[in-house]
Amino acid sequence: TQLLEQSPQFLSIQEGENLTVYCNSSSVFSSLQWYRQEPGEGPVLLVTVVTGGEVKKLKRLTFQFGDARKDSSLHITAAQPGDTGLYLCAGARRSGGSNYKLTFGKGTLLTVNP
Amino acid sequence: DAMVIQNPRYQVTQFGKPVTLSCSQTLNHNVMYWYQQKSSQAPKLLFHYYDKDFNNEADTPDNFQSRRPNTSFCFLDIRSPGLGDAAMYLCATSSPPGINEFFGPGTRLTVL
Numbered sequence: 001t002q003l004l005e006q007s008p009q010f011l012s013i014q015e016g017e018n019l020t021v022y023c024n025s026s027s028v029f030s031s032l033q034w035y036r037q038e039p040g041e042g043p044v045l046l047v048t049v050v051t052g053g054e055v056k057k058l059k060r061l062t063f064q065f066g067d068a069r070k071d072s073s074l075h076i077t078a079a080q081p082g083d084t085g086l087y088l089c090a091g092a093r094r095s096g097g098s099n100y101k102l103t104f105g106k107g108t109l110l111t112v113n114p
Numbered sequence: 115d116a117m118v119i120q121n122p123r124y125q126v127t128q129f130g131k132p133v134t135l136s137c138s139q140t141l142n143h144n145v146m147y148w149y150q151q152k153s154s155q156a157p158k159l160l161f162h163y164y165d166k167d168f169n170n171e172a173d174t175p176d177n178f179q180s181r182r183p184n185t186s187f188c189f190l191d192i193r194s195p196g197l198g199d200a201a202m203y204l205c206a207t208s209s210p211p212g213i214n215e216f217f218g219p220g221t222r223l224t225v226l
Contacts, residue, residue, distance in 0.1 A: 031213055042118075042204050042217035043157070050213070088156060092213065099145075099164050100208075102215060104156035 003027075004091050006105025014113050016078050021087055021108045024071045029091035030100065032065055032072045037086040037107075046074075079112045086110075117141070118218035120205050126224045127195050135190040135221045137205030146188040147215065148180060149204040157204055163188060192223075200225045 005024045013019055023032070031050045035043035047056050049065035049072060056063045060083075062075040076083055086109050090102040119138045127133040137146065144165050149157035161170045163182045177199070179191040192199055202222050208215040 033215065035217075040202075040220070040222065042120075042206075042220045045214060045216060048214050090215070095169070097164075099162070099167075099169060100213075101159060101162070104158075106156050107154075109154070 004089060004103050004105040006089055006108055008108060009106060010109050012111040012113065013079055015080055017112075019076050019079055019110070021074045021089075021110075022071070023073070023089035023091075023105050025091060025103075026070065027091075027093070028069050029093055029103075030069075031092045032069070033090045033092070033102070034063055034072070034074055035088040035090065037088060043088055076110075079110075081112045081114050084110060084112050118205055118207055118216055120203075120218035120221050122221060123219060124222050124224070126226065127192075128226050129197065130194045133192050133195055133223070135192075135203050135205075135223070137188045137190075137218055138186050139205075139207045140186070141207055141209070141216065142185060143207035143209035143216075144185065145208045145210075146182060147206040147208075148178075148188070148190050149206065151202040151204055151220070160190070195223070195225045197225050199223065 007022050033048045034046045037043040047063045052067045052069045054065045060077045064073045086107045088107045089105040092100045095101040121136050147162040148160045151157040160174045181189045202220045204220045205218040206215045
């Protein structure tokens with residue numbers, strides 16, 4: 001069973017602070033995706049990283065894929081209350097033929113207090 | 115707008131009464147997935163279709179079945195729901211597989 005360790009599991013910070021969420025695995029992934037999920041809704045795709053060492057920026061969010069494609073981080077600068085939500089990382093691996101499956105981390109529940 | 119649609123958003127059923135959840139997509143993606151997500155947990159893959167090719171996860175209970183009559187639609191059938199099946203059920207699509215999975219808004223299933 002593939003494991004994707006995500007940390008921290010819970011994070012409560014004040015508006016304006018910076019934070020980093022980590023996803024780590026002992027296995028190589030062909031791609032890694034980050035999602036944000038609000039209560040009662042489905043996960044919304046934020047970014048997909050594919051190349052080892054890749055860095056992508058989405059406004060105040062910076063995503064990095066490790067050189068070995070086994071780990072990833074999400075850094076949020078100057079967090080705002082609207083960033084509150086469950087952040088999920090998910091690694092894609094081939095499961096046979098042309099099939100791929102996502103392995104999800106357990107998620108980081110972020111609360112940004114005004 | 116291209117999207118993944120799930121109906122209904124909220125479903126209440128009785129213990130043991132069959133229920134069907136539906137998913138449709140306008141993205142024309144060839145892969146469709148069904149996940150189960152319980153409170154404060156990550157989504158758990160139940161099964162997926164690559165075109166018409168059905169792939170069941172080894173630990174998905176026999177109580178759960180799926181149908182994909184065409185590219186756009188996919189159904190999740192729970193033959194005899196138990197209290198433990200109460201969860202959010204998420205449909206997702208991707209193309210190519212493994213890149214950019216797009217999720218629907220989910221169906222919250224309550225079992226009484």
